[in-house]
Amino acid sequence: xxxxxxxxxxxxxxxxxxxxxxxxxxxxxxxxxxxxxxxxxxxxxxxxxxxxxxxxxxxxxxxxxxxxxxxxxxxxxxxxxxxxxxxxxxxxxxxxxxxxxxxxxxxxxxxxxxxxxxxxxxxxxxxxxxxxxxxxxxxxxxxxxxxxxxxxxxxxxxxxxxxxxxxxxxxxxxxxxxxxxxxxxxxxxxxxxxxxxxxxxxxxxxxxxxxxxxxxxxxxxxxxxxxxxxxxxxxxxxxxxxxxxxxxxxxxxxxxxxxxxxxxxxxxxxxxxxxxxxxxxxxxxxxx
Amino acid sequence: xxxxxxxxxxxxxxxxxxxxxxxxxxxxxxxxxxxxxxxxxxxxxxxxxxxxxxxxxxxxxxxxxxxxxxxxxxxxxxxxxxxxxxxxxxxxxxxxxxxxxxxxxxxxxxxxxxxxxxxxxxxxxxxxxxxxxxxxxxxxxxxxxxxxxxxxxxxxxxxxxxxxxxxxxxxxxxxxxxxxxxxxxxxxxxxxxxxxxxxxxxxxxxxxxxxxxxxxxxxxxxxxxxxxxxxxxxxxxxxxxxxxxxxx
Numbered sequence: 001x002x003x004x005x006x007x008x009x010x011x012x013x014x015x016x017x018x019x020x021x022x023x024x025x026x027x028x029x030x031x032x033x034x035x036x037x038x039x040x041x042x043x044x045x046x047x048x049x050x051x052x053x054x055x056x057x058x059x060x061x062x063x064x065x066x067x068x069x070x071x072x073x074x075x076x077x078x079x080x081x082x083x084x085x086x087x088x089x090x091x092x093x094x095x096x097x098x099x100x101x102x103x104x105x106x107x108x109x110x111x112x113x114x115x116x117x118x119x120x121x122x123x124x125x126x127x128x129x130x131x132x133x134x135x136x137x138x139x140x141x142x143x144x145x146x147x148x149x150x151x152x153x154x155x156x157x158x159x160x161x162x163x164x165x166x167x168x169x170x171x172x173x174x175x176x177x178x179x180x181x182x183x184x185x186x187x188x189x190x191x192x193x194x195x196x197x198x199x200x201x202x203x204x205x206x207x208x209x210x211x212x213x214x215x216x217x218x219x220x221x222x223x224x225x226x227x228x229x230x231x232x233x234x235x236x237x238x239x240x241x242x243x244x245x246x247x248x249x250x251x252x253x254x255x256x257x258x259x260x261x262x263x264x265x266x267x268x269x270x271x272x273x274x275x276x277x278x279x280x281x282x283x284x285x286x287x288x
Numbered sequence: 289x290x291x292x293x294x295x296x297x298x299x300x301x302x303x304x305x306x307x308x309x310x311x312x313x314x315x316x317x318x319x320x321x322x323x324x325x326x327x328x329x330x331x332x333x334x335x336x337x338x339x340x341x342x343x344x345x346x347x348x349x350x351x352x353x354x355x356x357x358x359x360x361x362x363x364x365x366x367x368x369x370x371x372x373x374x375x376x377x378x379x380x381x382x383x384x385x386x387x388x389x390x391x392x393x394x395x396x397x398x399x400x401x402x403x404x405x406x407x408x409x410x411x412x413x414x415x416x417x418x419x420x421x422x423x424x425x426x427x428x429x430x431x432x433x434x435x436x437x438x439x440x441x442x443x444x445x446x447x448x449x450x451x452x453x454x455x456x457x458x459x460x461x462x463x464x465x466x467x468x469x470x471x472x473x474x475x476x477x478x479x480x481x482x483x484x485x486x487x488x489x490x491x492x493x494x495x496x497x498x499x500x501x502x503x504x505x506x507x508x509x510x511x512x513x514x515x516x517x518x519x520x521x522x523x524x525x526x527x528x529x530x531x532x533x534x535x536x
Contacts, residue, residue, distance in 0.1 A: 018357070
């Protein structure tokens with residue numbers, strides 16, 4: 001019935017006026033946006049290219065020919081960063097989830113583990129990542145234990161995982177704590193055990209809520225894998241550094257930065273979109 | 289008597305589903321208009337359109353003669369003149385009762401903090417909630433929360449109050465404490481539009497009752513007329529079902 005009605009309806013002249021006015025307002029806003037963008041970006045560009053040292057900066061940082069030359073080396077280094085991020089990310093996810101669950105559990109039997117998890121987070125969240133990398137990278141091989149790898153890539157990854165697990169655990173825990181107690185009450189009242197409540201009701205909502213901060217940590221992780229270069233791993237940063245110190249031209253750093261951005265920016269946009277779609281699907285209060 | 293609110297041929301569709309279809313309504317000053325009808329008949333959408341929470345597809349809405357559906361209108365300024373109370377209270381859980389009530393007077397109307405607190409406290413004691421001023425909403429009963437929500441919307445002196453099934457989430461014992469506030473407001477001459485399933489209450493406060501069915505007002509008139517002697521078969525059918533559910 002409503003189908004028929006909607007096809008019979010044609011907008012009144014008032015509605016047509018209104019649509020025209022809305023279009024006009026939209027055009028005006030687009031114009032303001034364009035003018036403002038040109039003004040701000042134009043001013044910044046002018047300040048940059050008219051600065052006294054611009055020619056020198058251009059030659060040492062933005063040498064396109066040299067950039068092309070070092071591109072394959074830096075890209076090869078970036079592959080190390082990506083692998084580190086991927087395997088590290090998996091390990092971080094598992095460990096962080098365990099830590100977060102331990103820190104939020106109320107089970108008396110798990111009390112010592114809760115205490116240990118808290119101590120772990122305190123230590124690894126509080127100590128600078130670069131120190132952890134140095135301690136693990138040079139300290140662990142010095143122990144000369146049987147069966148412990150002395151591969152710097154593995155040791156670097158372990159150091160990064162140790163620190164990031166603590167960060168991510170806290171993000172997940174804050175998500176769990178942000179779910180209103182009424183949700184837990186509703187689940188328990190249906191007869192779900194405390195574990196089932198966590199698994200099927202609390203965690204799905206909590207993780208959804210912490211996707212933006214988790215993505216933030218993931219982007220940081222990708223960038224911080226560059227720090228393992230201090231152990232001698234030839235990642236993108238290291239590869240750029242080697243080339244830059246060979247010629248005193250800093251273009252390789254810019255190439256590395258651009259490569260990192262090419263990965264992180266699309267990732268951020270994609271996640272933003274995914275979150276927006278899910279919010280809209282769950283929420284009827286759309287207009288504000 | 290001038291119309292505070294006037295709707296002319298309002299149409300609102302979500303996709304192919306037409307929720308409000310060529311609907312017109314006048315609400316004179318100091319009157320209460322009660323919207324009744326089954327769930328999905330468009331009552332809530334109508335209130336949300338008036339509050340500009342939804343953009344209508346056609347027609348016009350006037351507040352004190354000013355067309356508020358004009359795209360060039362400042363939406364925030366219009367909303368300042370309207371109070372809205374929701375079915376699910378929507379109090380801010382991180383603020384105390386007093387802070388909930390004084391937020392808009394202080395931040396929107398730029399009232400002095402002390403003055404806003406005085407007004408809030410007067411309203412709270414008038415509706416027997418003075419001792420709850422420093423409590424957080426989650427510690428209150430549903431009825432108390434909804435009364436606070438009503439006071440919150442009153443604190444900005446709205447020209448028109450929109451009440452969207454404000455007792456639907458409450459148990460019958462608590463319903464009356466909420467409705468008695470609305471009765472008081474009616475006595476004070478507040479202009480109101482309310483959607484409700486409480487027919488007894490509708491009889492007490494309504495100057496006009498409108499029966500909505502698939503986005504249209506099928507029958508309108510005094511409470512006596514529409515609720516006691518409905519002429520439209522669909523109204524009769526609806527009231528019969530309400531009666532069977534024991535809500536008349």
